[in-house]
Amino acid sequence: MPSVLVVDDQFLIRSGLTALLNAAPGYEVAGEAGDGEEAVRLAAETRPDVVLMDIRMPGTDGITATERILAAHGGRDEQGEYSGGGPKVLVLTTFDSDEYVLRALRVGASGFLVKDTPPERLLAAIATVHAGEMLFSPRALRGLIDSYAAPVARTPHPGLAxxxxxEREVLALVGAGLSNADIAGRLVLSAATVKTHVHRCMSKLALSSRAQAVVLAYEFGLAARMP
Known part of the structure; x- marks a missing residue:
């Protein structure tokens, strides 16, 4: 049963998320925070499995709070990923905050969703990041790529060849925001095999995070177009 810390400065959103989690079997609310400073304190006190993190908040924002929460649990490993026993951070965003999403991923967030994600998908997303996978909302992903992957001519990445x-097929689906489990189902492979393909892609392309793989897939026109 994943325990979840809900962080949002808007009371109605925060209380709505809390009510959803309380009503869903298999989820536990570790606490609620209305700003980043309170989130850092409660994360240390309650040690949640997952943090639902708003980005734009007064005082300490969600990006700074994410970095501080994860740094308190061992920081990054040699590959630049957070590997400690701390919580997974799932960022909740709106399209007007796309400029902050990449920064959140860089400081260690496990993924992001738009705030109007249907309840069942939000619950599934929490379970996905709790299991150790990264997750990207396709809608938020398109907004991110529009902001950061400018459509300019690029020299082919030497690792693509x-x-x-x-591996290119798997990378295309990673770029579309699919989790390893989703990719496994689409390609009729085991999740372990998909994980191996993702690892090999990142190694050959000298990438340190799945977020970088997503952006690269879009920058070089490899991301699969999902219906």
Whole structure:
């Protein structure tokens, strides 16, 4: 049962998320925070499995709070990923905050969703990041790429030629925001096999995070177009 810390400065949104989690079997609310400073304190006190983190808040914002929460649990490993026993941070955003999403991923967030995500998808997203996977809302992902992946001519990435056809296929689906489990279902592979393909893609492309793989897939026109 994942315990969840809900962080949002808007009372109605925060209370709505809390009510959703309280009503859903298998989820536990660790606490509520109305700003980043309170989130850092409650994360240390309650040690939640997942933090639902708003970005724009008065005082300490969600990006700074995410960095401080994760740094308190061991920081980054040699690959630049957060590997400590701390919580997974799932960022909740709106399209007008896309400029902050990439920064949140860089400081260690496990993924992001738009705030109008249907309840069942939000619950599934919490379970996904709790299981150790990253997650990207396709809608928020399109907004992010529009902001950060300018449509300019690019020199081919030297690592792309080293990818096998299957690895390129997996990278395209990572770029579309699919989780390893979703990719496994679409390609009729085991989740372990997909994880291996993702690891090999990142190694060949010299990437340190799944977020970088997503952006690269869009920058070079590899991301799959999902219905």
């Amino acid at each position: 080293a990818l096998t056809p299957r």
